[in-house]
Amino acid sequence: MRQNAPRVAPGSDRRIAVVGGGWAGIAAAVALAQAGAAVTVYEAARTLGGRARRVALEGIDLDNGQHILVGAYRATLEAMRTVGADPGALLLRQPLSLEIAGRFSLRLPRLPAPLHLVAGLAQAKGLTVAERLRIVRFVLATAARRYRLAADVAVPALLAVHRQLGRPTDHLWEPLCVAALNTPLVSASAQVLLNVLRDTLGAGRAASDLLLPRRDLSRLFPEPGARFVEARGGRVLLGRRIERLAPDGDGIAIDSERHEAAIVACAPHHAAQLLERSGLLPGLRGQLGAFAFEPIYTCYLQYDAAVALPHPMLGLREGLLQWAFDRGALDGRRGLVAAVVSARGAHEELEHGAFAATAHRELASALGGLSQPVWSHVIAERRATFSCTPGLARPGNATELPRLFLAGDYTAGDHPATLEGAVRSGLAAARLALAPTSPRRGRPPIGPPS
Numbered sequence: 001m002r003q004n005a006p007r008v009a010p011g012s013d014r015r016i017a018v019v020g021g022g023w024a025g026i027a028a029a030v031a032l033a034q035a036g037a038a039v040t041v042y043e044a045a046r047t048l049g050g051r052a053r054r055v056a057l058e059g060i061d062l063d064n065g066q067h068i069l070v071g072a073y074r075a076t077l078e079a080m081r082t083v084g085a086d087p088g089a090l091l092l093r094q095p096l097s098l099e100i101a102g103r104f105s106l107r108l109p110r111l112p113a114p115l116h117l118v119a120g121l122a123q124a125k126g127l128t129v130a131e132r133l134r135i136v137r138f139v140l141a142t143a144a145r146r147y148r149l150a151a152d153v154a155v156p157a158l159l160a161v162h163r164q165l166g167r168p169t170d171h172l173w174e175p176l177c178v179a180a181l182n183t184p185l186v187s188a189s190a191q192v193l194l195n196v197l198r199d200t201l202g203a204g205r206a207a208s209d210l211l212l213p214r215r216d217l218s219r220l221f222p223e224p225g226a227r228f229v230e231a232r233g234g235r236v237l238l239g240r241r242i243e244r245l246a247p248d249g250d251g252i253a254i255d256s257e258r259h260e261a262a263i264v265a266c267a268p269h270h271a272a273q274l275l276e277r278s279g280l281l282p283g284l285r286g287q288l289g290a291f292a293f294e295p296i297y298t299c300y301l302q303y304d305a306a307v308a309l310p311h312p313m314l315g316l317r318e319g320l321l322q323w324a325f326d327r328g329a330l331d332g333r334r335g336l337v338a339a340v341v342s343a344r345g346a347h348e349e350l351e352h353g354a355f356a357a358t359a360h361r362e363l364a365s366a367l368g369g370l371s372q373p374v375w376s377h378v379i380a381e382r383r384a385t386f387s388c389t390p391g392l393a394r395p396g397n398a399t400e401l402p403r404l405f406l407a408g409d410y411t412a413g414d415h416p417a418t419l420e421g422a423v424r425s426g427l428a429a430a431r432l433a434l435a436p437t438s439p440r441r442g443r444p445p446i447g448p449p450s
């Protein structure tokens with residue numbers, strides 16, 4: 001993995017613990033194992049992947065929620081390659097296309113950036129010529145300012161200044177903002193949205209490609225990552241919820257085992273609870289406890305095998321649903337649709353049965369008729385991501401305890417809560433955990449091997 005981590009001698013018994021086997025924790029563990037450290041991953045659940053993991057439904061392997069990746073996820077794609085998970089085989093790559101049923105269609109051709117955007121907008125359906133020109137001007141103006149705002153504001157304030165309200169917002173910016181930041185437009189951070197634009201539409205053409213998983217999420221990276229760690233002498237322990245951490249000399253004790261350093265790679269509320277139970281870092285606990293969260297609902301509907309969507313990913317804007325994914329086109333599960341609603345909204349009041357019935361009705365209306373699904377299942381992830389609001393204070397990877405580090409999609413960085421943010425954070429925490437910090441380095445490792 002390209003991450004400039006300091007190397008320790010192969011076979012070294014520098015023991016480093018990672019609490020949490022989500023994408024951040026596994027990315028950290030892989031980097032540590034690659035650098036030669038003796039890694040132990042403690043994961044509370046029985047399946048690796050955290051908020052991006054496999055679940056079994058109706059006897060088949062699905063995901064806790066439909067995910068999309070983009071070409072700009074460089075660290076994630078590199079991490080996958082490092083552990084032998086081939087992105088080319090595991091992800092369906094296609095040029096960015098936004099297809100909002102009956103309203104809007106934008107497909108970016110394979111041209112160099114920003115020509116791909118200009119050419120795509122020239123062909124876009126659902127916007128007037130004047131609206132399309134306003135969008136191009138907005139993108140060029142923000143690019144000229146290197147996508148930086150003097151002060152962060154909510155997205156509508158930025159869009160109003162650049163005359164994007166109305167259909168450009170309804171058809172383009174709101175769907176992109178909610179998909180990327182999982183935060184309602186009115187309260188989303190304009191700076192983070194610009195960071196996403198910089199890394200996707202503003203970067204090379206391939207950066208804005210959509211990458212749709214063809215296998216369940218645990219198989220994309222967390223499980224091959226764990227095998228990579230184990231093949232280098234590390235341990236990945238499932239079903240191990242850590243209750244307490246304790247500073248121990250110049251290391252950290254976990255479950256009566258001592259480690260030279262520990263990386264807490266849990267979601268912020270879980271990290272706060274762990275620190276509270278451990279009686280550690282009250283200031284940081286307060287900061288972690290202050291995060292607000294946004295839900296993501298995924299409704300799986302199994303139709304007759306002949307049912308297919310017109311596109312693998314279809315936008316919907318007439319009611320509750322925002323996106324529908326054709327799992328048949330992705331992983332061969334013909335007739336299976338994953339319908340998604342991101343961020344807060346009135347749908348949170350619905351019983352799951354009513355939610356599934358609404359999802360079916362809206363799909364049937366968008367597709368011009370559908371027979372009842374054979375089965376349906378709703379997964380509500382109520383704390384799917386943090387609310388990505390303007391000027392949000394996010395903690396760094398280092399803590400006041402020199403051998404305790406944080407990793408997770410919520411730590412300080414340019415990204416909203418995404419797989420890429422999680423992987424980058426894990427890599428950054430691993431670099432810190434491996435860095436020499438005290439003149440006592442090189443002494444025998446702390447704690448007896450278990």
Ligand SMILES: Cc1cc2nc3c(=O)[nH]c(=O)nc-3n(C[C@H](O)[C@H](O)[C@H](O)COP(=O)(O)OP(=O)(O)OC[C@H]3O[C@@H](n4cnc5c(N)ncnc54)[C@H](O)[C@@H]3O)c2cc1C
Pocket residue numbers: 019020021022023024025042043044045048049050051052064065066067068069240241242243265266267270271274296297298381383384385407408409410417418419420422
């Ligand atoms: C439904 C849904 C859809 C999403 N869609 C997208 C998308 O399309 N694209 C995208 O990029 N991102 C998406 N995300 C966000 C992405 O999944 C997250 O940003 C990412 O998975 C966070 O990874 P993480 O490692 O930081 O945290 P987590 O995944 O939360 O991992 C933390 C791990 O720590 C474990 N843990 C917690 N406490 C303890 C303890 N005390 N002891 C041991 N283990 C513990 C947990 O079990 C968990 O496995 C989505 C998220 C959800 C929920």
